Amino acid sequence: MEKLVIVGCGRLGGIVADAVIKGILPEYELVGVYSRTVSKAENLAARMQQHGKPCRVCATIEELLALKPDYLVEAASPAAMKELALPALKNGTSIVTLSIGALADDLFYREVAETAKANGTRVYLASGATGGFDVLRTAALMGNATARFFNEKGPNALKGTAVYDESLQTEQRVVFSGNAVEAIQLFPTKVNVTVAASRASVGPANMEVTMQSTPGFTGDTQRVEIRNDQVHAVIDVYSTTAEIAGWSVVNTLLNITSPIVF
Numbered sequence: 001m002e003k004l005v006i007v008g009c010g011r012l013g014g015i016v017a018d019a020v021i022k023g024i025l026p027e028y029e030l031v032g033v034y035s036r037t038v039s040k041a042e043n044l045a046a047r048m049q050q051h052g053k054p055c056r057v058c059a060t061i062e063e064l065l066a067l068k069p070d071y072l073v074e075a076a077s078p079a080a081m082k083e084l085a086l087p088a089l090k091n092g093t094s095i096v097t098l099s100i101g102a103l104a105d106d107l108f109y110r111e112v113a114e115t116a117k118a119n120g121t122r123v124y125l126a127s128g129a130t131g132g133f134d135v136l137r138t139a140a141l142m143g144n145a146t147a148r149f150f151n152e153k154g155p156n157a158l159k160g161t162a163v164y165d166e167s168l169q170t171e172q173r174v175v176f177s178g179n180a181v182e183a184i185q186l187f188p189t190k191v192n193v194t195v196a197a198s199r200a201s202v203g204p205a206n207m208e209v210t211m212q213s214t215p216g217f218t219g220d221t222q223r224v225e226i227r228n229d230q231v232h233a234v235i236d237v238y239s240t241t242a243e244i245a246g247w248s249v250v251n252t253l254l255n256i257t258s259p260i261v262f
């Protein structure tokens with residue numbers, strides 16, 4: 001059995017725990033959970049306990065890593081990923097991350113890669129609310145590739161961000177256009193997908209990102225487009241909620257232990 005822990009016991013972390021409960025991840029034992037608000041971790045552990053799968057509620061990352069997990073699911077935030085990545089990898093713990101925005105910074109990205117290599121661990125970038133990283137990488141490897149990312153949201157999803165104003169409730173508008181580094185700076189937990197797709201292809205500085213706000217729109221459209229001299233590929237994913245991202249972690253965990261890998 002692989003020892004698994006979860007950091008970030010919100011909506012997406014909960015999907016992973018539920019997959020363990022449902023027996024979808026038979027090769028994993030969830031041994032510990034940690035979240036900024038301890039009651040969230042306690043609630044998740046209580047759910048596990050109810051199903052006869054007790055797990056430890058940890059008060060700190062250090063306590064969580066002391067459980068010597070094989071895999072850590074990060075479903076918290078890019079800031080959390082920045083904090084925990086190097087200690088986890090040095091602890092012999094591989095990471096499945098949703099907050100890929102943390103890897104927009106080239107220096108940190110290289111440090112993470114070197115630390116993983118030096119410690120025999122790995123970092124898995126979950127496909128999240130987008131996907132097609134295989135075709136993005138393949139097309140980029142062929143050379144001379146350009147890529148762009150289009151995200152569409154409803155105005156309510158932008159409340160609390162620098163681009164929000166009431167006119168968005170009635171007016172369709174492009175609210176951001178720039179590269180993936182700039183995008184994740186402006187929307188620190190909302191556009192991890194742009195950094196993920198860019199790391200699979202042209203890099204964050206070269207990924208052109210456009211975000212459009214549409215009145216009455218629910219959910220998200222994530223459309224990545226890559227072109228090289230021969231290939232034009234479009235990965236277009238619409239989802240009413242972000243649950244697809246939690247399920248993509250389940251898919252990654254399955255791939256890690258499966259003889260057949262998708």
Ligand SMILES: NC(=O)C1=CN([C@@H]2O[C@H](COP(=O)(O)OP(=O)(O)OC[C@H]3O[C@@H](n4cnc5c(N)ncnc54)[C@H](OP(=O)(O)O)[C@@H]3O)[C@@H](O)[C@H]2O)C=CC1
Nearest residue numbers: 008010011012035036037075076080099128129189192245
């Ligand atoms: N790659 C992708 O496609 C997607 C990625 N994401 C990423 O996944 C993350 C989780 O999403 P979601 O489950 O919907 O969010 P939620 O807000 O439902 O859950 C996140 C949980 O993580 C906790 N948390 C935040 N920061 C820290 C920290 N530094 N240390 C420990 N716990 C922390 C929060 O604590 P508290 O309860 O105190 O707020 C919260 O309970 C997002 O922040 C985003 O970065 C999300 C959607 C798609």
Ligand SMILES: O=C([O-])CC(=O)C(=O)O
Nearest residue numbers: 129189190191192193242
């Ligand atoms: O809108 C989504 O579901 C994608 C998202 O939050 C992110 O990439 O961080």
